[in-house]
Amino acid sequence: xxxxxxxxxxxxxxxxxxxxxxxxxxxxxxxxxxxxxxxxxxxxxxxxxxxxxxxxxxxxxxxxxxxxxxxxxxxxxxxxxxxxxxxxxxxxxxxxxxxxxxxxxxxxxxxxxxxxxxxxxxxxxxxxxxxxxxxxxxxxxxxxxxxxxxxxxxxxxxxxxxxxxxxxxxxxxxxxxxxxxxxxxxxxxxxxxxxxxxxxxxxxxxxxxxxxxxxxxxxxxxxxxxxxxxxxxxxxxxxxxxxxxxxxxxxxxxxxxxxxxxxxxxxxxxxxxxxxxxxxxxxxxxxxxxxxxxxxxxxxxxxxxxxxxxxxxxxxxxxxxxxxxxxxxxxxxxxxxxxxxxxxxxxxxxxxxxxxxxxxxxxxxxxxxxxxxxxxxxxxxxxxxxxxxxxxxxxxxxxxxxxxxxxxxxxxxxxxxxxxxxxxxxxxxx
Numbered sequence: 001x002x003x004x005x006x007x008x009x010x011x012x013x014x015x016x017x018x019x020x021x022x023x024x025x026x027x028x029x030x031x032x033x034x035x036x037x038x039x040x041x042x043x044x045x046x047x048x049x050x051x052x053x054x055x056x057x058x059x060x061x062x063x064x065x066x067x068x069x070x071x072x073x074x075x076x077x078x079x080x081x082x083x084x085x086x087x088x089x090x091x092x093x094x095x096x097x098x099x100x101x102x103x104x105x106x107x108x109x110x111x112x113x114x115x116x117x118x119x120x121x122x123x124x125x126x127x128x129x130x131x132x133x134x135x136x137x138x139x140x141x142x143x144x145x146x147x148x149x150x151x152x153x154x155x156x157x158x159x160x161x162x163x164x165x166x167x168x169x170x171x172x173x174x175x176x177x178x179x180x181x182x183x184x185x186x187x188x189x190x191x192x193x194x195x196x197x198x199x200x201x202x203x204x205x206x207x208x209x210x211x212x213x214x215x216x217x218x219x220x221x222x223x224x225x226x227x228x229x230x231x232x233x234x235x236x237x238x239x240x241x242x243x244x245x246x247x248x249x250x251x252x253x254x255x256x257x258x259x260x261x262x263x264x265x266x267x268x269x270x271x272x273x274x275x276x277x278x279x280x281x282x283x284x285x286x287x288x289x290x291x292x293x294x295x296x297x298x299x300x301x302x303x304x305x306x307x308x309x310x311x312x313x314x315x316x317x318x319x320x321x322x323x324x325x326x327x328x329x330x331x332x333x334x335x336x337x338x339x340x341x342x343x344x345x346x347x348x349x350x351x352x353x354x355x356x357x358x359x360x361x362x363x364x365x366x367x368x369x370x371x372x373x374x375x376x377x378x379x380x381x382x383x384x385x386x387x388x389x390x391x392x393x394x395x396x397x398x399x400x401x402x403x404x405x406x407x408x409x410x411x412x413x414x415x416x417x418x419x420x421x422x423x424x425x426x427x428x429x430x
Contacts, residue, residue, distance in 0.1 A: 027175040028295055029257040030115065030316060031248070034083065034179065035237060036076065036128070037186040037277065039266030040069070040289040042234055050199055052234040055242040056291065059261060063293025064301040066333065070343045070358055071265050072309050074285040075278040077103070077130040078347050079264035079309060084110040084137065086313035086328035088344055090355075093406040094135070095347040102410035103135030109325050111313050112140030112177060118322055121176040125163050127155055127183035136411055141179070153190035156182045156240040164247040172253060180244065184237050185267070187276060189229035195236040200228040210275045217275055227269050258294030258319060262312060271383065281345045281356035281365050282384050292334065294319075305337040306358055308344075327407060344401045357398045364394040368402060 040046040043053040045060035046067070072082035073089045081087070081094040085108050089095065094104055104110075112122045123143040124131075131137045131146065138144045145162055147155060163180055184191075188209035196203040207225060210217055217223075248254050265277045268284045277285045290307065292315070293299075310330035317324045318332035331337070339360065346355040356365040361379035366372075373395050375388040 027120075028320060029175055029253060030111075030120070030177045030320070031257050031259045032111065032177065032179045032312075032316075033241065033244075033259065033261040034080065034126075034181045035185065035241075035261065035263045035289075036181065036183045037265060037267050038234060038263040038289060039284055040263075040287045041284075042231060042267075043289055045291075046289065050231050052231050053238045055238045055245065056261065056289070059259060059293050060291050062299050063259070063291060063297045064303060064334070066290040066292075066307050067302055067304045068358075069262070069288050069290035069307050069309070070345060071263070071286045071288045072345055073347045074265045074281055074345065076128055076264050077101075077135060080131055080137065082309045083262060083264070083312050084112070086310050086325070086330040087408070088310055088329050088401075088404070089346045090344070090401060090404040091327075091329060091407050093408060093410045097347075097353075101135075101413040103413060104137055104139070105408035105410055106136040106139055108408050110137075110140050111316060112179065114140070114313075114317065114322065114325070115177045115320075116140045116142065118320075119174070121170070121172075121174050122179075123163075123166060123176065124179040124181075125159055125166075126179070126181035127159060128181065131181060134413055153188075154184065154192040154236070156184045156237050157243075159183075160240045160244045160247075163244060167248065167251055167253070172251065182237050182240065184240075185230065185233045187230075187267075189226055189233050191229060191232035191236045195232045195239070196229070198232050198235055200225065200232075204229055218270060223269050230267060230269075256295065258292065258297070258316070260312060260316065261289060261291045262309060263288040264309075278348065280348070281354060283363075283378070283382065286345050286356070297334070303333070303337070305333075305339065306341050306343045306360070307333045307337065342397055342401075344398070346402065355398050355402045357394060357401060359394055359397070362391055362394055364391055364398050366395060366398045366402070373398070 042048050043056055044051060045057040045065055071079050073079045078089045078095040081092045081104050082089060085092055092104065094102055112124065116122045122141045124141040125145045127147050129148045147158060159182060190208040208229060266285045266288055267277055268274045271284050272282045274280060308330060311333045314324045314328050314330045315332050315334055319334060343358045348354055352367050352369045354365060354367045356363060361377050363376045363378050365374045373390055375391045376384045377388060
């Protein structure tokens with residue numbers, strides 16, 4: 001049985017007091033870049049054959065790329081909650097359960113809350129209601145900006161403009177946390193010109209999203225077209241990230257800043273009979289990029305050990321020499337990473353609930369309602385095309401993970417009908 005969160009937070013509070021810093025102490029800034037809906041395999045630095053990500057590739061070249069980062073869920077709310085808190089989905093339990101949507105426990109320390117407590121200036125710029133006040137994801141930000149414009153294109157430029165305007169208007173002599181959420185790779189895939197013709201000369205021609213008719217979703221022409229538009233969206237977002245970094249460089253802020261780039265989930269293009277995300281835990285939806293660059297981080301490093309989104313918080317805290325809350329389940333992945341580490345994913349919005357775990361090269365997905373499972377060897381079969389005999393030991397670990405008690409008190413959405421409508425608009429509920 002896990003200890004209660006109250007006891008752990010009390011211990012953390014005492015530890016924070018004992019480890020408090022003086023304002024005169026030199027500290028590194030933090031830029032946390034959250035990119036929505038990017039599978040690692042669609043980026044050049046992860047081996048993709050299209051030139052989708054020159055800026056992201058340059059960040060990788062200047063720092064550490066984690067080759068095997070698995071998301072803790074396959075949609076935005078639970079994935080981002082794991083990034084913010086260092087907890088697995090089963091521990092924070094943000095998501096869609098029993099026809100209700102649950103947000104973050106407001107008492108759970110997030111990256112922003114911890115850095116704010118340690119006299120960092122904290123600002124968040126996001127483009128999804130799942131990262132907003134309704135789900136308690138705005139906690140800890142001194143300044144918070146949200147633009148919920150689902151379905152509109154080229155919004156990343158507005159976000160970058162807003163971030164740079166903020167940075168030009170405040171005193172940045174104090175250490176800061178900037179959390180920047182870039183959203184445009186999410187469907188509909190509507191890249192602005194001239195990006196729309198980068199990978200398909202004819203452009204989008206009005207087809208930006210998956211057709212409602214299920215039979216058309218398997219049409220290879222439609223799949224190829226939408227994947228090209230998706231890749232163009234990634235390149236557009238990469239371009240806006242370049243603009244953000246250039247603006248921060250002009251303000252002389254990058255040399256003393258650690259940059260963490262991570263995605264909330266990936267995207268499927270009918271590899272396993274589904275489109276988008278939130279339908280399962282195949283690698284197309286859970287293999288996400290994680291790249292860290294900054295002072296005293298060795299350039300061009302590639303780490304192949306299994307890591308997760310829940311490692312972001314403890315890694316940042318250890319890098320900044322700040323105490324990590326004792327309830328955090330992630331680890332400092334700039335330190336020693338165990339070879340046989342278990343990385344879990346769980347929680348589904350539509351379809352059946354399920355869980356998955358990866359240990360070394362083996363992966364098991366378990367479907368509790370059907371009491372069935374699938375086993376793959378990711379080293380030999382990264383596309384998860386060949387089912388293996390059940391790995392009974394890993395299956396037992398998946399089932400044990402599923403039984404973990406929630407150590408938080410997730411909060412039910414106050415406007416349930418609005419939240420359900422948003423899920424439907426985003427394709428999470430069909």
